[in-house]
Amino acid sequence: MRLRRYRSPEDASATYAVFHAAVRISAAECYDPDQIDAWAGPDLDDLTAWDAKRASAFTLVGEDADGVAGFADLLPDGLIDMLFVHPRLGGRGAARHLLEAIIAEARQRGMGSLTTHASRRARPVFERLGFVLVEDRPNNTVRGVVVPNAEMRLLLEQSLGDAVADQRDR
Numbered sequence: 001m002r003l004r005r006y007r008s009p010e011d012a013s014a015t016y017a018v019f020h021a022a023v024r025i026s027a028a029e030c031y032d033p034d035q036i037d038a039w040a041g042p043d044l045d046d047l048t049a050w051d052a053k054r055a056s057a058f059t060l061v062g063e064d065a066d067g068v069a070g071f072a073d074l075l076p077d078g079l080i081d082m083l084f085v086h087p088r089l090g091g092r093g094a095a096r097h098l099l100e101a102i103i104a105e106a107r108q109r110g111m112g113s114l115t116t117h118a119s120r121r122a123r124p125v126f127e128r129l130g131f132v133l134v135e136d137r138p139n140n141t142v143r144g145v146v147v148p149n150a151e152m153r154l155l156l157e158q159s160l161g162d163a164v165a166d167q168r169d170r
């Protein structure tokens, strides 16, 4: 899978299709149908707002020979808001590939930590990448339906140079 930056507006429909399939098929392993309906939301005909959100974040898109297969993002405050892999490519390291690139970007920006609100399906994936549980969120609600998730955090080590500078500034 090759990674590249999100392109607006042409990636909107393919990323939305990945989101839809990932929620409806992969996340359905961990949530009941009412929860999946709430999370997937009503089918969007107009992707203007979807596209604007993806374009305003640092969004990476993963492509294979069949097209867009996954995407993930990084917000300026260190939140990973989106991580979705099409089920056709599930279990083959696509999420790891995306997350490693997001982590590298965060390090390059000098961020001290990353956070996410991990679904039950994604929690073991974030754990494999070193994220730790901050707080279970059993009452998290989406469109009025309880869809539990968990706040998780990854502390990013400082480089030796940064650590020395911090020490000096104290």
Ligand SMILES: CC(C)(COP(=O)(O)OP(=O)(O)OC[C@H]1O[C@@H](n2cnc3c(N)ncnc32)[C@H](O)[C@@H]1OP(=O)(O)O)[C@@H](O)C(=O)NCCC(=O)NCCS
Pocket: 022, 023, 026, 027, 082, 083, 084, 085, 086, 089, 090, 091, 092, 093, 094, 095, 096, 097, 116, 117, 118, 119, 120, 121, 122, 124, 125, 126, 128
């Ligand atoms: C969660 C999701 C992104 C995972 O994508 P994926 O490409 O299948 O995941 P990967 O194959 O890259 O797995 C990454 C690591 O997690 C591990 N892992 C994946 N699923 C796991 C599971 N259910 N239990 C334990 N470990 C798991 C893999 O073994 C792998 O570990 P390794 O690289 O050390 O061998 C995908 O299933 C998805 O889009 N789910 C629905 C939407 C969702 O929940 N998104 C997250 C919103 S917060």
